[in-house]
Amino acid sequence: MMEKNKYIITRKDKINKVLEFFKTYTAQIALITPIIGLVFNSIMNTYLYIMDYGFYKYYNIDKENIIITGTYNIYYCIIMGIMVIFYFCYSTLAVRRSIKEKKIVTIFLWWLIFPFIINIVISIVIFNELDVYVLVSGLVLLPFQWILIFSIGYCYAWPIHRDIVPLKIKKEKRKKNLSKRWGEKDYKILGLLLIMVSLIFGGILAYKMNFKEAEKKRxxxxxxxxxxxxxxxxxxxxxxxxxxxxxxxxxxxxxxxxxxxxxxxxxxxxxxxxxxxxxxxxx
Structure with a gap:
């Protein structure tokens, strides 16, 4: 019995493994974090530009006059990079907990409550206020959060979930070949496509929402x-x-x-x- 249980990985073992990973790759993480933050900041500024373009379009103002207040200092990029890494960990944990526990409460918490809070925080950072418009934005953006959570937390973090979602190898030759084609690379391609679709539709929605914001401004x-x-x-x-x-x-x-x-x-x-x-x- 002891011989059988010695291969069981406990929660403490998993934590130690994560800590060991950060300890081993500290230099690489420190190098890539501001780069990730810079890329994410550029994406956010692009979204702000698209959002403001909808606002400016209502007033017939040339897009060259759109005011974008982007920040590119190293400290801001490091913070943004940490936030991106945190979101990757959150998405992975949300998917993992949902698959393992399969409880409505867990799904409700990780796929509705937490994403809504994240949306509200992001909206407050962008608009510098908390009002009905921000709350509605938090609800409207939930489907895009779900796509991102699945894309990042499942498709890109798929190797992490192998212990709870093993590949099923079929006996039939045709199905066996099909299961082989869906490997780590395929999930990453699927995740990338879903992220791109989410960003495109999110940009269109952001444009329309800010056009409506200009219409309702009093x-x-x-x-x-x-x-x-x-x-x-x-x-x-x-x-x-x-x-x-x-x-x-x-x-x-x-x-x-x-x-x-x-x-x-x-x-x-x-x-x-x-x-x-x-x-x-x-x-």
């Missing part, structure tokens, strides 16, 4: 320049984009055929809430 900053009123469309630390407008009590008309891109210094902005916002040409 609070605008108003700037007076040379006796003309301008609506504040977007701003950064050093730049603002304005469009000429006409303010009538609770109605705001924005003229989208022209816009101004100015330095932010010395600009006084007063905010108003409107019940009706219209856009049209100034002719």
């Amino acid at each position: 609070i605008y900053g108003i700037v007076n320049i040379e006796h003309n009123e301008y609506a504040l469309i977007r701003s950064s630390d050093d730049k603002i984009i304005l469009q000429e407008c006409k303010k009538e009590k609770e109605k705001l008309t924005i003229y989208t055929d022209t816009y101004l891109s100015l330095k932010k210094e010395g600009i006084l902005v007063k905010y108003y809430k409107f019940t009706d916002v219209d856009r049209q040409n100034s002719d």
Whole structure:
């Protein structure tokens, strides 16, 4: 009995194996972490660009004026790299726990609650606020989280799950050949395709969501320049984009055929809430 059980891998053995891996490859991990963070940061900035493009499109503003506040310093990239590695571990654990336990509570927790929280955190980082729009975004983005969890946590981490999802070798020659073709490489290709599909549809959704955000916007900053009123469309630390407008009590008309891109210094902005916002040409 002892002879049989000595090959059983305990949870402590698994933890020690993970710690040994990090200890052995510390230098490689330290090198690749900021690189992963830089790549992920570039992807995030691309998404922010696509999202803002939908917003700017509503106001008929050229995409060359989209304000992207990307950060590329080494510390930020290291943090982003750690987050990506953490997400890989989370996805792998979510898949593994779901396969092993097969409980509704486990699936609900790892595939619904945790992804929703992650979506909310990401949305807060992007929009710098917590409101109904952020909560709705967290729910809408859940299907994309599921695709990413499956792609990363199962397809790319498939070798880790071999002990609980062994390949079934069929007796029939045809089925046997089929099972051989679906190996580690095939799962990685499937995972890559699913990630690409998720990113494409996510980008389209992000564009549409920000177009809708512009449609529903009712609070605008108003700037007076040379006796003309301008609506504040977007701003950064050093730049603002304005469009000429006409303010009538609770109605705001924005003229989208022209816009101004100015330095932010010395600009006084007063905010108003409107019940009706219209856009049209100034002719």
